């Protein structure tokens with residue numbers, strides 16, 4: 516049984532941790548790293564927040580959109596075409612977050628509105644994670 520206090524200490528040490536340690540914790544337990552309200556699961560708002568931060572990091576030329584090069588294989592050609600309804604070859608943040616929402620819903624097998632570690636470990640969960648980190 517994990518106490519509320521130890522969860523808070525874990526969260527505080529996570530924030531204090533260096534960037535490589537943060538990346539490592541993402542790899543071992545994505546829920547822990549993404550669960551900003553510490554309720555033990557990742558909801559859509561938390562997933563979109565992480566996705567939005569990643570979008571900003573990937574947007575190297577700071578034009579507010581991601582092209583295929585900036586996405587670096589996170590979407591297949593087919594997924595990219597589906598996510599880019601105006602076919603201008605780039606994704607806006609809204610288009611990117613729409614894909615995140617689709618993948619979140621696909622990963623949320625029990626339909627409870629949140630993702631737990633087990634749901635992240637599925638194929639759908641892993642494909643969502645590629646858009647979050």
Ligand SMILES: [Ca+2]
Pocket residue numbers: 550551552553554555556557558561
């Ligand atoms: Ca949460």
Ligand SMILES: [Ca+2]
Pocket residue numbers: 574575576577578579580581582585
């Ligand atoms: Ca760009």
Ligand SMILES: [Ca+2]
Pocket residue numbers: 623624625626627628629630631634
């Ligand atoms: Ca769920």
